[in-house]
Amino acid sequence: AAxxxxxxxxxxxxxxxxxxxxxxxLAGENAEAAVxxxxxxxxxxxxxxxxxxxxxxxxxxNVPTLSGRYYEAALGDSAGVDDYERLSSAWLAxxxxxRAAEVLDRGLARFPSPRLWSLLGDLRVMQDxxxxxxxxxxxxxxxxxxxxxxxLMLGWSALETGRAAEAIAALExxxxxxxxxxxxAPLLERARRSIKF
Numbered sequence: 001a002a003x004x005x006x007x008x009x010x011x012x013x014x015x016x017x018x019x020x021x022x023x024x025x026l027a028g029e030n031a032e033a034a035v036x037x038x039x040x041x042x043x044x045x046x047x048x049x050x051x052x053x054x055x056x057x058x059x060x061x062n063v064p065t066l067s068g069r070y071y072e073a074a075l076g077d078s079a080g081v082d083d084y085e086r087l088s089s090a091w092l093a094x095x096x097x098x099r100a101a102e103v104l105d106r107g108l109a110r111f112p113s114p115r116l117w118s119l120l121g122d123l124r125v126m127q128d129x130x131x132x133x134x135x136x137x138x139x140x141x142x143x144x145x146x147x148x149x150x151x152l153m154l155g156w157s158a159l160e161t162g163r164a165a166e167a168i169a170a171l172e173x174x175x176x177x178x179x180x181x182x183x184x185a186p187l188l189e190r191a192r193r194s195i196k197f
Contacts, residue, residue: 034061037054051070052071052074055067059089067094084103084106088100091103092122101120152184159187165195
């Protein structure tokens with residue numbers, strides 16, 4: 001309440017809004033923290049860390065378009081793979097396939113990581129392009145063969161593209177990950193049935 005009073009008394013003061021953001025963030029009041037940091041950003045340009053924080057807040061609040069805008073503003077020459085993951089995840093959540101594809105292309109050109117390849121596979125699934133999803137998940141699995149989720153998605157996309165033997169191999173690897181074992185069972189059964197015919 002004191003932070004809000006401060007902002008009401010000094011609405012043009014960047015420090016008041018920054019203090020309000022900090023108070024609300026410490027109290028776990030994410031919506032209020034996001035509003036305060038947004039206003040602070042109108043009064044003075046946000047730094048990279050602040051833009052990332054605001055992007056995180058909006059992502060947590062399920063406002064991925066705003067999240068993506070702030071992540072994009074924070075993306076600079078020093079951006080790392082985590083920054084590209086954040087930004088592409090925001091655009092995927094916002095269902096902005098064009099922006100997600102652009103970010104993933106840029107990110108993969110700099111950092112061909114298993115997570116970025118997996119996100120590209122997820123994008124291709126959203127676009128109902130199973131062939132390209134399969135290719136992306138294969139790249140991801142080659143870089144991180146121990147990821148149960150990637151093996152699950154590789155198996156699923158292999159099954160969807162008529163590669164039953166590859167699907168079985170990937171799904172058996174995914175089944176070793178207890179987190180995915182319940183999801184894998186029906187897919188594995190479907191893949192095995194398709195080979196018998």
